[in-house]
Amino acid sequence: MTSTPRKQIILAAYVGGVNEHTAWEHPDAGSQIAFSTFRHVAQTAERGRFDYFFLAEGLALRARDGRIFDHDIAGRPDTLPVLAALAAVTEHIGLVGTLNATFNEPYELARQIASLDHLSGGRAGWNVVTSFDAFTGANFRRGGFLPHADRYVRAEETVATIRELWDAWAQDAIVADKASGQFLREADAGAFAHHGSQFDTEGRFTVPRSPQGRPVIVQAGVSPQGRDFAASTADAIFSPYSTLAEGQAFYADIKERAARFGRGPDEIKILPSAGFVLGDTHAEAEEKARHIKEQQLSDKTIRVTFEQVWNRDLSGFDLDGPVPGIDPDPEAPTFIQGRAFIFQDRFQTVRSWRELADERGLTFRGLAHAVAREANYVGTPAQVADQLDAFVQQDGADGVVIGSHVVPSGIDEFVDRVVPLLQERGSLRTEYSGTTLRDNLGLPVPVRAAADAELAGACA
């Protein structure tokens, strides 16, 4: 009697770079920039048979009130160079980096990502992000030129153009016949032309078709436009939902949208980020989690979190006093710069916070604790394995992206204590079976679009 293999949990390990969660005061805290940090996380994750290693990106340092924000960890490597270096010290794990579609040109991104794919034997992936702000734009020749509403238009056409470039070389374009002297099969190898509203480019692409054909594309997107963009083009999508019900709803929605674009449910993977805290008992894990949260919620962090939403200087308000009665001031110059703004509507957010504070009698500081992001998986290794496995088996997601507040060694414990339990129950590979990131994720190899075929998408 045959049995259906258990749904495999996709695992990704990330080094978040700049954030307010990494505990730099922790005795085990390592460098944010030394290569040894990235090597440690990538090699540990590979030991744990993770699908990929992931890097975030930010193209401007965080600022508060026009001054560099000195509290959070800061200092990033450049995404692709560090991934290329990691390709030298790993063999199977995917290498996914965040690259901005607004402040890069498609021709350059296409050749760089394709080069990483060649240099890693087919393990490259790209997390597509957009931005539109003049603050980041001041670091670039083009400046902060893109109106908010247009960022998806540019991002869609960027991805479409890059895919055309990745397809520009035929699989068998290189003959390399020493005897006959024929290196190229066709004299116009790599020829391409893209004339759209955002990009007007043509010529010959310089990088032959890479091992994956098309490197893996990852996106985040919550708005309807974002969800459609991801469902139509992404191989993996970040989910913001960690509870089972919300996760299942998002999952079903994305897979349905993908079907409308002619894609099967296995062609797109859905992954939320997740934090974990392990203990020998549940109580011990909870206590650790409480302690970590205390460390993370320093006065400066609390203030900055609220200041970003209020868009005001809140240093005059006592954190142990009530929630300030003033309204957000969206018209004022942006007070906190360089931090992703994750709230949909600042007035609504403040309203719901006030309600919560009133309900529970919370001080300003108490509110910060109540709304702070918490680790999703807190417990013994067995409890964490059970919870994660159940989440995935019940289609809350296809896996998780995990990081740790301790960089780089925080992930070790997950690999040492949780991974074996997932492997025992058959939810996680014990060995890699393929060689590329697409193999790891179970994604099909894309068929190369004919050079003269028009691709679907917003290219008008």
Next chain:
Amino acid sequence: MTSNRLRIGVALEGAGWHPAAWREPSARPQDLFTPQYWVDLVRTAEAGLVDFVTIEDSLALQSSEFLSPDDRTDEVRGRLDAVLIASRVAPVTSRIGLIPTATVTHTEPFHLSKAIATLDFTSEGRAGWQVKVSGRPDEAAHVGRRAYPEVDGPDDPAFGALVTELFDEAADAVEVVRRLWDSWEDDAEIRDAATDRFLDADKVHQIDFEGRFFSVRGPSITPRSPQGQPVVAALAHAAVPYLLAARQADLVFTTPADADHARTILNEVRAAEITAARNGEPLQVYADLVVLLDAPGGRPEDGGDGGERAVDRLARLDALGRPLASDARIVAGSAAEVADIVAELHALGYTGVRLRPGVVTDDLPRIADQLIPALQQRGLLPDDADTAETLRGLLGLPDAAPSRYAATTTAAATA
């Protein structure tokens, strides 16, 4: 061995600098886009005590035409991004300098700056960058942000005007990259729990560059790297590029055709330094040479057991397709003959040579196994590996000064 000993660089380009190199038995044309090929080449150079490798790159395919693509099918076409090749080999090498070529025209200096700084981190202080300026209209069309005027070739006056402007732009781009490398002071990261500060915000600086072509605010997102200022190189054949090198580079690669030309070039470079009002270290001047070396075994007339002579190999390769033509002097001969030329250049005042192997899979091992020992025997190179830990150290360049912005911190504090 003094700090102005001879330096040796090797320029890596596909299967080699001869258009037919890929057809040789030793060549690996099917491996040109694999990591192992590049690891093998760089490790061979490193084991041979080569000081640095450069890696060619461009925003367009290789071409037999000066300013446009061609339609040849009998030569290597296609490259991987050079900064990423260098990044891929960094963790598996330990001594050799890594100097990828990256174009400044059309690209963002902010991205270049962090890319090279990151290479410096992953290589633990062995990073450099060869600045390339692109005058090719097809490269402009690849990026699609500007169009070049039509020019009829290098002698068209419109070309000269374009080149001058492109090199002015390049000087600004390198200025931005260097300022961004300094935007974090070495000790900006303080991890001070008492004041809850990861950074000393006073030690991270905007660069506030405003130029004719663009403005960049900064700071970089990447901290000051091990070398502080990675090594900057440029290839130059004429006054305008010499001036760029004099304004912004540490190394200049030149192409003397013979000893007289070599003297002339040195004078031109020194004149450019004066025009540029260059401060600090003088430019290190390198002579590029395309080299093909006799096969091991020695010449029959010298009692050896044969092995193809380089001049014969060159003639054979030239007959296969497009003959080798180069901006650099082509030298085909024995290790002793090549060593003579290198020694003469060094005696004239050249810091070193950048060798362009005709067939990299044959000539790079011969550079390592024959040429370098020949230079060691003449006392021009040390017998043992240099103990310097950074590329700057290996090249005899002083450690980078503290960030240029560090002075302002002190000034402010004492004001």
